[in-house]
Amino acid sequence: MGRGSNMRDVNRHDFVKIVTTFLGTVMAAIVGLPGIGYLVSPAMRTQKSEAWIPLGPLENYPLGTPAPFNFTRTKVNGWEKTIISYGVFVLRKDESQVKVFSNICTHLGCRVSWHPDLQEYVSPCHDGHFDIDGKVTKGPPPRPLDQYETRVENWNLFIHLLNG
Numbered sequence: 246m247g248r249g250s251n252m253r254d255v256n257r258h259d260f261v262k263i264v265t266t267f268l269g270t271v272m273a274a275i276v277g278l279p280g281i282g283y284l285v286s287p288a289m290r291t292q293k294s295e296a297w298i299p300l301g302p303l304e305n306y307p308l309g310t311p312a313p314f315n316f317t318r319t320k321v322n323g324w325e326k327t328i329i330s331y332g333v334f335v336l337r338k339d340e341s342q343v344k345v346f347s348n349i350c351t352h353l354g355c356r357v358s359w360h361p362d363l364q365e366y367v368s369p370c371h372d373g374h375f376d377i378d379g380k381v382t383k384g385p386p387p388r389p390l391d392q393y394e395t396r397v398e399n400w401n402l403f404i405h406l407l408n409g
Contacts, residue, residue: 296318296405296406297396297403297404297405297406298316298318298403298404298405298406299401299402299403300314300316300333300335300345300401300402300403300404301314301401301402302400302401302402303337303340303343303397303400303401303402304400306335306337306343306402307337308337308338308339309336309337309338310336310359310361311334311335311336311346311359311366311377312334312335312336312337313332313333313334313335313348313359314332314333314334314335315330315331315332315333316330316331317329317330317331318331318406331347331406332347332348332349332356333345333346333347333348333393333404334346334348334359334366335402336377336378341397343395343397343402344378344379344392344395345392345393345395345402345404346366346379346390346391346392346393347390347391347392347393348366348390349390349391350368350370350373350386350390351373351381351386351387351388351389351390351391352368352370352371352373352384352385352386352387353368353370353371355368355369355370355373356368357373357375357390364376364377365377365382366379366390368384368386371384371385372384373385373386375389375390379391379392393405393406
């Protein structure tokens, strides 16, 4: 009689169901959460997005003439692994001054090439031209060739890659 009308009596069968459901939920969480973490963790990982790339000894690059250099970088995004190819031109002005330019035209992303007869980089897409220092001389490119930050250590050249 001491019970209110809203209270419900729990019989032995209902009690066993409640305890079994509770214990099953706890066991599923203990087993399942690490599994979900394992599956989701690659998508949550971030890769360092900058690096100093070695381009080798300075003596490999002639004075006054742009020299091409190609390298690849691997980028991991979740479960996807992508290999990205980069190309640059190394311009060694003198023993201490080195400039490194991207070989990608700033207009449509075509690869430029050095033409010694014109003393210019030329893009085959829409005839874009850049002087030896990467400045636009002709055509539709909106800005000069992208230039990389450089560092020389023990006569070895390095460039700073921001999206590696």
